Amino acid sequence: MATVTLKDVVKRYGAVEVVHGINLDIAHNEFVVLVGPSGCGKSTTLRMIAGLEEISDGDILIGDQVVNQLPPRKRNISMVFQNYALYPHMTVSENLGFSLKIASRSKEEIEAAVQDAADILGLDELLERTPAELSGGQRQRVAMGRAIVRHPDVFLFDEPLSNLDAKLRTQMRVEIKKLHAKVKTTIVYVTHDQVEAMTLADRIVIMKDGHIVQIGTPLEVFERPVDTFVAGFIGSPPMNLIDGTIKNDTVVFSDGRSVPVPPDFSGKVVDGRRVVFGFRADVLMPKGHTLAESGVLHDLDLTIDLAEPLGSESILLSSFGGKDIQARMHNPRPVKGGEVLSCELHLEKCHLFDAETGQSLRG
């Protein structure tokens, strides 16, 4: 059983604290993605689990064992690095078998394990090449192969796809997901790309400034962000966030327009409270171009500044409540700048956050 547990883990560089006592329980065979903007401490956290960085305070457990003082080689983990970190003077098969050779396994055993990994990742024809003769995607696959030959307790991925071009990234993302289905191991995966996080994770851990902001399944963090940071970070395009004030069960914006308080929040806010009203582009759609959905709808007239046609849908840019916002149009028709469209807002899927702290008012 390879669970990973972080208890009040702190990382300091000299006087500067970069990770502030984080707690995290990762279940056996779970795929957990640490995501956040650069400098949020996600890579540092991963490297502490790997043993490449010492922890300043707290405990890290793999299984039931406290590994704080263990060097990386005694933790039975594998890591895939952003720059692949292949051994340049070894062939692909030597790269794959290196960890087993260090562990003094027999030649036959190493060969079998290398062949196994090569089969899983389609590296058969590359085994005799050196890393210099491989493309980026191939190198990435070798790096993953090197990680799986050891059958580690935990896989660690440190932004493995960020050096690949967009098309290859999508492809490798699928391969990583397939790999997890095949080899069933606990995975901790670090990325700054929320799409990767959403598509891969069993659970997403969103970090900011050395704190964990929210932990949840992709749908949870998408549908119920705990604060404006998560709301703006997860989902593409980012959530529209507009400042407003509560008045008679409506949210009044700076330009005088207003919407009713969403049903989930009614009774939780008093008059005069300053809030941030949040909704995704998906829940604001022009009439006649919505997805067939029923619910609490609120009608709005929007002056469209610009339309970005994406084929099956268009992103509409407009201005509302004193902010630039985005709406989504399904089965699009051409829209001219300046055109006024009658839209409907799904109030049930809107959010209210505290204006000061940014925390969700869902309670």
Next chain:
Amino acid sequence: MTRLRRTIRENAVPFALISPAVLIILMVVLLPLIFSFYTSFSNYRLIRPDSLWDWVGLRNYKRIMGDWDFWVAFGRTVLFLTVALNLELLFGLGLALLVNKITWGQRTMRTIMMFPMMFSPILVGFQFKYLFNDTIGLVNNGLQSLGLTHEAIPFLVDRWLAFFSIAFAEIWMSTSIFAILILAGLFALPKDPIEAARVDGCSNWQVFKHITLPFLMPFIYIAMAIRSLDVARAFDIVDVMTGGGPAGRTELLWTLISRTAYDDARMGRANAMSYVAILLSIFFTWFFFNKLMEARKHLGAF
């Protein structure tokens, strides 16, 4: 024909522009080379200039083949080279690894490390001649003061002690060449493969053996190539410290050649010896460059 003329006319300016460089190279490199090569087939003696025209064919080379002293000096040079280069590599590697660990004052340390290289080899020779002298030398004095010995140890007289003393001076002067080049390699060392190796189960020693050292090999081979040329023509230090003596016990190729050329005044024969000696340098250069190419081939991924 007209085509040739046109080619010449079109290229006249470039040819005119590089001709001074070509002429100077011809005069300072090629002519002396041809002259010395010619004299190696003559009975040229400095005290009898007309002997320059005394063509003796391959006689000089034939005599060298049977010259025991020459081959002893040749063998001793190879031994000297092997000992000096290996110890310099060992010490240089150690020094570089230690300096690489320093976090404060590293630049100063690097500069200090280079001091021995700044001395002229002749001065280094005199310095160690004085240190190792059997009557007034510091080393003997120190050993005697500490009560470790009551006799004067003949550092520059005994066959092996003299060899060791000269090697010591050579190593003292040039270890920093290895250290500096290896340090440059350590600075360029990528961090990722080392971390990957640590995760893959390597102890510190295994990381060094399997990752760090292969990466440093190109730098080591460059240092080897430079130093093999240097040591194969070792002269100043030996000449000052022992003069190849006593009784030829520390004779290296170039002290022997200079003695033959100037003391014995047999320039023709000395030049023949030089051409045989150069084969040694050519061999080592070829050898280390081959090794270098081989080592570099695999590091293309960086």
